[in-house]
Amino acid sequence: MMKIPMSSPDLTDADRQAVIDVINTPNLSMGQRILEFEQAFCEQTERKHAIGVNSGTAGLHLCIRAAGIGPGDLVITTPFSFVSSSNVLLFENAVPVFVDIDPRTGNIDPELVTDAAKNIEKYLPRRFDYGPRSAPSTAQRGRLKAILPVDVFGQPADMDPINAVAKEYGLTVIEDSCEALGAKYKGQPAGTLGDYGVFAFYPNKQITTGEGGMVVTDDDEAADFIRSLRNQGRAVGDTWLQHTHLGYNYRLDEMSAAMGLTQMRRLDELLAKREQVAAWYEARLSEIPGVEVPIVEPYTTRMSWFVYVVRFDPKIERDAFAQRLGEMGVPARPYFLPIHLQPYMAERFGWREGDFPVTEDLGRRGLALPFSGVMTEAQVEYVCGAIREVLSAA
């Protein structure tokens, strides 16, 4: 029996050496490496500013602060995501206004985003603690501040209609590209399609720094503010013990930045390897009845494969199936479990099962298979063989 890892970082001696080089110096934080890593992002995304932080969540949180989103403010976003894209709103006592997703991609449905911007009162959660819930709809409209789309599984959200409605209503767009470094939407890099873009570098991501994240923006003032907040609220000119703003320690250390820099130099290679693994999967899985493979839309001019999530026919009992795969050395995970049904979210906002049917359907039928750029064709073959075997036994 093969034992297949769920994911693995793709590291070389150059990555390891880069970290060793840093630890042989006294500069383990706030040195040159972070500046070089940020510069690499400015080049990759053609944005004026890139600000390295110690997680994608930290990056998203700083964008929320920079956008001035506060208690009772409303942000249109998706319940089909990793939970931190919504958590960062709760950090500031803002309210996620969920709309359902496009069943093909799992990305936020742009028509629903447009409708929600026009008729926000129709989309509010059943309850929330802050701000006058029963205020007239014009007051609610004033509290709508932003749209936070997520580029799910490495495929950009359909951003043109989202940006159009954002422009019409003066809303900030924060693009959560934590899963989509290197992806392109109609030729434009993911993360550059809104006012702010955020990337993340956990070890299962396209590039890794262990833990880490990056914010990109063209807004000079916002970039200064984000740099300050990441560094305990010290503004330009502040000394170590002067803090102009309420800030955080969201800094990325030099070891991580050094690894990120060498990883970034290999970005095209890393993405090409992941694409090859996805192609091996697709060739085998698209022939198996009851299994749906991921759809890449024509507007995704470059897919940046993050995970490989298949969907099962509703008649197949997904969790029992995953359990059987696990017994054969093949780990697999439901991906995602809907955010609105996470206990603290449901309790706080009164969401219930049935509120976002497409999200819930994908939440029930989706399964992430083992995936990384270092997977071999033999490993993919083994996973697909196990899937065939379990399905035919069922």
Ligand SMILES: Cc1ncc(COP(=O)(O)O)c(C=O)c1O
């Ligand atoms: C869509 C999405 N948003 C945000 C994050 C948060 O990134 P991090 O784990 O680095 O905080 C992730 C990564 O796990 C993610 O997939």
